[in-house]
Amino acid sequence: MVSQEEIQAAESRAGGIRSGRAPRRAALPPLVRHLLWALLAFAVVVAVSSVVDPFTNVRVATVGYLLLAAAGLTVLTGLTGQVSLGHGAFLFVGAYTVALLVTHVPSLPFWADLLIAAAVSGVAGVLTGAAAARLHGPYLAGATLALAVGLPAITQRFPDFLGGSNGLGFTVNSMPAGLDVPTTRWQAWVVWATVLLGMVVLANITSGRVGREMRAVRDDEVSAALAGIRVGRTKVLAFLVSAVCGGLAGGLQAFLLGTAAPGSFTPALSLTLLAAVVLGGVGSLWGALWGALALVALQAGAEELAHGLSLRTDVANFLPLAIFGVVLIVVVLVLPQGIHGLLRKIPLRRRKDSHVEG
Amino acid sequence: MLKARIIGLSALLLLSACGGAGETDPGGGGAASGVKNETAGITDTSIVIGTHQPLTGPAASGYASISAGSRAVYSYVNDAGGINGRKIDYRVEDDGYNPTKTVEVVKKLVLQDQVFAVVGGLGTPTHSKVLDFLTAEGVPDVLVSSGALAWDDPAARPMTYGFQVDYTRESKILGKYVKKNLAGKKVGVLYQNDDVGRDAQAGLDQFVKDAVVSRQPYDSANTDVLPQLTALKGAGAEVVVCECVPAFTALAVLTSARLGYKPQFVVNSIGADTRTLSGLLSAFSKQAGAEVSPSALLTGMIGAGYLPGVDTDDPWITLFKEIHQRYIPDVPLTNTLVSGMAQAYTFAQAVKLAGRDLTRSKLLEAMSSGSLSGPGMTPFAFSKDSHAGYTGAFVFTVSPDLTPKVVQEPMVTDRGTGPITAAPTARRTPAEVALVG
Amino acid sequence: MPDFLTLTLGGLTNGAIYAALGLALVIIYRATRVVNFAQPALALLCAYLAYSVNRATGGYWLGLLVALVAGGVLGALTERVLMRPLRRSGELAPVIATLGLLMLLQAVSGMIWSAEPKSFPYAFDFRGAFSPAAVFVVVVVLVTAGAVLALFGATTLGLRMRAAAFKPEVASLVGVKVGLMLTIGWTLAAVVGALAGVLAAPPFLSPTVLDAVFVYALTAAVLGGLENPVGTIIGGFGLGVVLSYVSGYVGPELVTLASLAILVLVLTFRPHGLFGRGVARRV
Known part of the structure; x- marks a missing residue:
């Protein structure tokens, strides 16, 4: 337990999301501030998406849905201390919900599909949370990993409805x-609009009472319970929030790529999402952004490198995987607070951040 | 003020309320659109083409060599000056057999790399997800590496052309062979629980439905096929038709040896790659005796094929062995590798046929012209009305020296319930196709 | 209908392998409170080394020996280079570090031996309902488990290792070299893991072949109780047999779902596994 307390102490020194701090600008309530930030971010996305080529817009949108997925996992793992290796299962639920609605209820508008996907994955999250609330550490990790491996197999049981291993394809x-805008630019806008609305909600939740309760549960369950926090309920709530984010992210992925298939929701996806959270900086929603960005950039960069160097085929094929592995190791050893921790060490950044998180 | 802002951000989402998410966009896209950007990916000296292949991940075993074979043929063509002075720039993207990744990399190939065509995209779960996109973008999508039926739909998918013989056609041919030559025997079916198994049984059942005593699915993520083989043995199946990929053919053969069960195996073309099988089975005789040497395990197995086997002296194989020796001597020469080489050769041939003033439309005209002929043992179905690839297969048994012995000459048929007839015997040799030089 | 006896025996053989890899996880968990996600990749690399030696010598045993030695070296290296700096960095850092190592080692294996599957021999004849090869697997796993238990329970080394894991401060006060004990724990675990890898590799070895085995091994360890080697062995064998029945009687596609269902069911009633003793967390 000592080590856990130490990490938390280190974390709060380095400045994870801090709770209970009086906002410096009392004039602006958190919701308004978060909305302003979201609007600014959306303006940036629109600006970027208008100057880059159509495929880069796919990448922009990919960063978006990965951000939401990683942010959900940040709430669960970073804030509430529940290490989940099965976050991909909620993306699976969201993607299939959207896929089934698009194919079977074509008249529903897309925003309704997304809302339903969020609701369905929320139910999945509550069920998972209820089953997992009593589990700790590796038991939770093992159970959630089993979820990530097991759930997609459902498609094989109902091949006519869920498409078996081929999954579902749609537009x-x-x-x-x-x-009249290029398709991928429009897609990037829709994805980011959804993601930013989700982030505003997340930022509000985590900066308020619920967020404080989550951190209290993470830091010490016994003390939290003594302080009157209902530990089990808080954990289930964290699972709910993270599952809704995961489901929305899955739904957005389905929207962007027009596919929902079991081969896309392997344990590797869940593990990659967890890696993104740690890469970006666990414990802060900003970390989720850096993590999502790093994931997409790393993948693109590693593939370019593998294509660019004239290597033996086998070496080139496995180079991106090797690079990702090395980056994870180096980040954990050298940058325990992730990219966000690094940025925080730059004084200028520090001031800016305190606006957001105060 | 605040509400206005929330609405401002949400407005975009609500804009999508204008239409149902699953309703076809009346404005653009859809099936009717034809070729776009006629000369994308072409310069006077080069043609950029792309493909998606599983190079890593579970599906890479068995498939990773296909693009290596294709690349070797393109290198051979390029070193001889290219096609009409254009060298082929072959971009292989790894999708790990993950459909999400497939869509990403194909969008990258089309939108960023601006490929002229997507050639030999591998896999049904993967490639089926990019058909809409490639159709809408008007990108030729030729010689898909999968035997699914979906690639042959010229009305809805004018850009897409198959390559290998589809699972239904070859299973009809195998089914008829079993009915005629193994009459009266009880038949068991071991099938992959996806379109490979489904389409194959549709063909098989036209002939042997009444003889089938047990049908056992396998899941490619679960390599323990002991339960399935036990069930087939328990049902008394004397013939086991294996609609499998090579690794699972080998697993089925090994597991039946483990059970002391000796059915007559009948294997579809993808699963009957004798070179790959004998490699996979090579390690067991040392510990378990000569009865489980590759020769002992595989002799007598019946298989289907649509390309000349590696162990024949077909002139195409002679050429491919030369190319293999020159460019990729380290990669084991298997029938799977040859399929990649044959596919690349076929594409190069279509490019040549399309002429010096190459466009996407001209490539598709060349594909449909009926003039493509090449390594395969049967003709392509390619025409205005069909985008199916090879139209049939031959049947072989494995000899003790592990070479295939043809026991039924190539036959052709359709994907429906049409008759099975002898394939034309005339095939063009590499010299007659004269791709280079 | 598949034959009950064959399914049971087949399940036992699979289960022995889950148990062996699970045992490797338990040894490390007991020693350092870390679940080693790199375990399948460490075992994979060792199995590939065994493959290369087998190919060069034509025999089986030298390859096995090389794999075990390589496992020990890799385990010790992992502990010294990667895990030691992370000893006080919380629950998540070791997970990510071992995941990174998993990716790196899998990639290295793929670079050296390619993604194409390699034929990998059984130790003995694999034919028969309960073949010599299967007997070998089960016996080796049981003997290994017995040896590990004896080491933990009946030797001073085992006692020191337990002390170093559970009460490091006290242990170092009474002269136990805590660091050395941790290294020995990782070495031992990686040797057991390498053994599991060589046993699990046949018939075909490819870079991802141990991934599924690892998931079941972790499931077995969680089922049995991560601190409890006996529980893990029972969990491994039990899981192997039950999944074999599910595959034979219900459908092979349901195996992963069944394993999830079993895990949920067990953990609902026993949050620390069937044989694990939970540390009282609530007051």
Whole structure:
């Protein structure tokens, strides 16, 4: 337990999301501040998406849904201390919900599909949370890993409805008539609009009472319980929040790529998401952003490198995997607080951040 | 003020309320659109093409060598000056057999690399997810590496062309062979629980439905096939038709040896790659005796094939062995590798046929012209009305020296309930196709 | 209908392998409170080394020996280079570090031996309902488990290792070299893991072949109780047999779902596994 307390102490020194600090600008309530940030971020996304090529817009959108997935996992793992190796299962639920709605209820608009996907994955999250609330450490990790491995197998049991191992393929129509922008740019906008709304909600939850309770549960369950916090309920709530984010991310992925198939929701996805959270900086929603960015950039960079160097085929094929592994090891050893921790060491950043998280 | 801002951000999402998410966009896309960007990916000296292949991950075993074979053929073509002066720049993207990744990398190939065509994209779960996109973008999508039926749909998928013989066609041919030559025997079926198994049984059942005593699915993620083989043995199946990939053919053969069960195996073309099988089975005789040497395990196995076997002296094999020796001597020469080489050769041939003023439309015209002929033992179905690849297969048994012995000459048929007839015997040799030089 | 006896015996053989890899996880968990996610990749690399030696010598045993030695070296190296700096960095850092190592070692194996599957021999004849090869697997796993238990329970080394794991401060006060004990724990675990890898590799070895084995091994360890080697062995064999029945009587596609269902069921009633003793956390 000593080591855990130490990490938490180190974390709060390095400045994870801090609770209970009086906002410096009392004039702006958190919701307004978060919304302003989201609007600014959306303006940046629109600006970026308008100057880059169509495929980079796919990458921009990919960063978006990975951000939401990682942010959900940050709430569960970073804030509440529940290490989950099965976050991909909620993306699976979200993606299949959207896929089934698009194919079977074509008249529903896409935003309704997304809301339903969020609700369905929320139910999955509550069920998982209820089953997992009593589990600790590796038992929780093992159970959630089993979830990530087991759940997609359901598609094999109902091949006619869920498409078996081929999964479902479809095209989501969301572009309003009369709007003339390239498809992938529009997709990036839709993804980011959803993601940013989700992030505003997350930022509000985590900066308020619920967030404080989550951190209290993470730091010490016994003390939290003594302080009157209902530990089990808080954990289930964390699972709910993270599952809704995961489900939305899965739904957005389905929207962006037009596919929902079991081969996309392997344990590797769950582990990659957890890696993204740690890479970015566990314990802060900003970390989720850096993690999602790093994931996409690393993947693209490693593939470019593998193509660029003239290596033996086998070496080139496995180079991206090797690079990712090395980066994870180095980050854990050298940057225990992730990219966010690194950025915080730069004084200028520090001031900016305190606006957001105060 | 605040509400206005929330609405401002949400407005975009609500804009999508204009139409149902699953309804076809009346404005653009859809099936009717044809070729776009006629000369994308082409310069006077080069053609950029792309493909998606599982190079890492569980599906890489068995498939990773296909693109290596294709690349070797393109290198051979390029070193001889290219096609009409254009060298082929072959971009292979790893999708790990993950459909999400497939869509990403294909979008990258089309939108960023601006490929002229997608050639030999591998796998049904993967490639089926990019059909809409490639159709909408008007990108030729030729010689798909999968025997699924979906690639042959010229009305809805004008860009997409198959390559290998589809699972239904070859299983009809195998089914008829079993009915005629193994009459009266009880038949068991071991099948992969996806389109490979489903489409194959549709063909098989046209002939042997009444003889089938047990059908056992396997899941490619679960390599323990002991339960399935026990069930087939328990049902008294004397013939086991294996609609499998090579690793699972080998597992089925090994597991039946483990059970002391000796059915007559009948294997589809993808699973009957004797070179790959004998490699996979090579390690066991040392510890367990000569009865489990590759020769002992495989002799007598019946298989289907649509390309000349590696162990024949077909002129195409002679050429491919030369190319293999020159460019990729380290990669084991298997029938799977040859399929990659044959596919690349076929594509190069179509490019040549399309002429010096190459466009996407001209490539598709060349594909549909009916003039493509090449390594395969049967003709392609390619025409205006069909985008199916090879139309049939031959049947062979494995000899004790592990070479295939043809026991039924190539036959052709359709994917429905049409008759099975002898394939034309005339095939063009590499010299006659004269791709280079 | 598949034959009950064959399914049971087949399940026992699979289960022995889950138990062996699970045992490797338990040894490390007991020593350092870390679940070693790199275990399948460490075992994979050793199995590939065994493959290369087998190919070069034509025999089986030298390859096995090389794999075990390589396992020990890799285990010790992992502890010294990677895990020691992370000893006080919380629950998540070791998970990510071992995941990184997993990816790196899998990639290295793929780079050296390619993604194509390699034919990998059994130790003996594999034919028969309960073949010499299967007997060998089960016996070796049981003997190994017995040896590990004896080491933990009946030797001073075992006592020191336990002390170093559970009360490091006290242990170092009474002269136990805590660091050395941790290294020995990792070495021992990686040797057991390498053994599991060589046993699990046949018939075909490829870079991802141990992933599924690892998931079941972790499931077995969690089922049995991560601190409890006996529980893990029972969990491994039990899981192997039950999954074999599920595959034979219900459907091979349901094996992973069944393993999830079993885990949920057991953990609902026993949050620290069937044989684990939970540390009282609530007051």
